[in-house]
Amino acid sequence: MSLDTTDQIRFFRRIRTALGHAAEVPRAAGQLFAEGPSAEDLQMLDRIDKRSTTDRQALLERLIEAGKPINLKVVSVPDLAAASSAVAGLVAEKQPEWGEAKSVAAWRHPLIDRLGLEEALARLQVPLRVTQPINPSAGRECDQAERDRQRAGIIASFIGVTAADFCMADTATLVMRNRPGQPRSVALVPSIHVAVITLDQILVDMKELFALLRWDERFRQEGLSNYMSFISGPSKTADIEATMVHGAHGPREVHLIVVAE
């Protein structure tokens, strides 16, 4: 598609004229965008860095409290083995919404890989579909076929297991940035979403999150990625006579497993 530059030029000409500037000359950004972190940002980054285990435990408590009114079920477990059993427990206990057969979709992710879900679910005779990154060099058709296959797998799954980049305690919000092998539909299309994080991934709020994403070298490069999601509890609606119902389009239940290690 053409860039329709004439439309664009006219559009900006109208805005500049309306603002009382010369219509033809693009203006400089000036002070609109910060070049570096503010003193407040630096303080915040320092505070996050120096957070002790006791502080993190307190944040977890805050997260659990914030999760209650929005129906986010948070469980804290001591280690990966316990996290794995917690996931398996949900798979055994919950029933599929759309079909008879149970199957589970999970991200290809270092933390999720270490849970050993394959064996845990094999004992329950429930198949696990791990979403592999697409190999773009395999060719267009191959690529499309693999994506279709993954999509079908995710649609057929009643539980989706993901990790997350961060979790904001104040609002009980999971933060996920998009990456190959970690499709966002795993946290969206299955009826139940189970997220696994570690204690050190809990932040206080959006202020801390944005300070990290903007100014911390570990996260700055990736930034927000091309698609970042905030998820605060299960899907809900109150569109029929203002009665709250969970499970409008997204997951009906969201479980968050926090590994203390």
Add this chain to the structure above:
Amino acid sequence: MSDISTEKYVEEAKRGIADPVLRKALSSLQDRFGRGTAEAYRKLPEGPDLRLKAHEIRERAIENLDVLLETLTAKIRQNGGHVFFAATAKDAVDYCLEVARRNRVRLVVKGKSMVTEEIGLNPALEAAGVEVVETDLGEYIIQLAGEKPSHIIAPAIHKTRNEIADLFVKKLGIRRTTDPPELTQAARKALREKFLAADMGTSGVNMACAESGHITTVSNEGNIRMATTLPRVHVAFMGMERIVASLDEYEIILRLLCRGAAAQTMGTYASYIGGPRRPGDSDGPDEFHLVVIDNGRSRILADPQFREMLCCVRCAACLNVCPVYGKIGGHSYGFAYSGPVGAVVTPLLTGINRAKDLFCGETLCGACMDACSMNIDLPRMLLALREKLAYGDANWQVEPAGRAEGLAYRGWSWLIRSRRLYELVLKLAAAGQKLLPRTGAMIRRLPPPMQGWTQSRDLHPLAETTFMERWRKRK
């Protein structure tokens, strides 16, 4: 542009006031959200004054709109997305039709968006043979019923569960139930099939951030996440003013938006979209298009009296406190935007004369400004619109309305400057009022041309002797 029926304000308002079901629904909505939002502002760590900060942020963004939009555009294009600038509603709709045609789109799933109501996207797509499905539950209900949204956030607030039950039996073929969870489940099932089969998803934009190069959408249901994740093509529509410079500013706006819209600390889903699927990703759309819409906004931008209106984030908090909206309902406002926000924005977008009843109908009580998440001085702009209407305005092509009214006020001004004449007229009126029909002591009906005043209220009669007469006698 979509259908505009602002001329029917009075007629629709009467209908709204006479509808007991609507009145009950609106009063319960205002009771919950009006109070809830005020409470949510109070609980902010910064207190309700954070709204003043937000106002500054939005004003600065509007004053630098050109720079911010250029920055956003460059980033989205760099990430493989398309950005189109639409001067008019028609340009925006045509662009979307072209994208749909090129991608052989047969089914579109829509996330709730007031700007697509404003530009009339649905009828245009349908006319081109594309099936369009609204996916927000409230919007879906009113689409099935063939109606229009009556509230920005709760579009089906005017429908009862019984009406929805009948509708679903007829349109979805379900067994009749009036249980909200069961009704929701029926819609969930029907819409899941649509999401999985759709070729294109459309959405609005709650707020874009120039620095990061993202648009964001917020929803509680997850429908917008579905519509922007599963189909091959995503087209997002954005009023050109919906942008802030940086993430720290965005953070403040999002917190206030969620509180203003639904008294929440955070919507269930907020998505930051910066472009299409990248190589290696297994989901997300192949194409991402952002349509930035002017459609009359640059004219608002050019007028310092109304520029402030572009700070609005369409959270609808003003609807939830407005005594007028609370009685007449959203349909009276005759366009995509209802309540106080509609009473200012609709005349500016569709014509001040044409939509005059909207801003004349508001009370100027000021509740909307207190509730506004961006602290916008709506009452000031309602008054400014009335001034334009009274005296006419060449820039806005306003014909001064009611020359008779102007004449009457000039007569009044002349009359009250003469004590003798004024007292004589009072005497005549006091004598004349004896002929008027009464209920008890109250006057039931005034003669033309003043009959409107007693249409829905009785009037106190003039006193037999005026205060001045009694005062003189006392001496």
